């Protein structure tokens with residue numbers, strides 16, 4: 001009886017062992033929902049991935065909450081988008097204040113310059129080309145291997161599969177966009193989030209607001225930009241324009257009324273969709289965006 005009890009206890013302990021280790025899973029804290037999804041694709045259940053931004057929140061305008069410093073202080077690794085997507089570099093500051101290591105995901109991406117700004121500034125919305133998204137994933141893979149080299153093979157395998165999925169997504173987008181007549185391939189949205197997307201998939205972008213929804217250099221709305229957007233719509237006889245899930249839709253709705261065009265739908269721009277929606281992953285948000293765009297413009 002005693003022996004049976006002892007062996008049951010030992011078995012219990014050995015089962016309990018990994019559970020204790022599970023409690024100490026490394027924590028990755030990401031600034032944006034896209035970066036958090038890329039991280040999840042690479043680490044699976046091996047690490048805990050959290051995002052400072054929730055679905056639908058705008059990274060340019062984000063104001064740090066009291067709980068953010070606490071969250072970041074628990075991180076074994078912090079991931080930011082970079083190129084000032086995070087308004088006034090809030091993620092970098094949070095990581096520095098807590099002394100946590102930070103990796104910038106856009107490092108090594110092919111960059112587009114912010115138009116109309118004298119100093120060389122990189123447009124931060126680089127994830128919108130699948131080729132750049134692949135660079136984010138490689139950066140994240142290398143960063144997690146550094147903090148957990150023991151499971152390197154596992155991270156490499158997951159990343160390899162996901163990179164294949166990104167290549168498939170890339171060719172699918174090219175095929176879908178081809179269904180839109182060439183002269184109709186103009187994408188009008190609130191702010192310049194889609195320049196990488198348009199460059200990679202053969203559309204022309206037009207927006208009333210610049211690269212950031214905040215008051216940074218070269219950003220924000222000007223009467224000239226607003227007028228240029230309306231001119232673009234009229235000149236190309238654009239059938240529909242789009243609101244963004246993370247940006248106030250008022251401006252686009254006003255422009256739609258003035259230029260007599262329809263709202264073609266809502267696009268995921270700087271944030272993915274809420275949990276349980278079709279846009280809750282990067283691949284999902286890209287797929288839903290493309291379907292919305294093609295249906296409205298073809």
Ligand SMILES: [Zn+2]
Nearest residue numbers: 193211212270
């Ligand atoms: Zn943006």
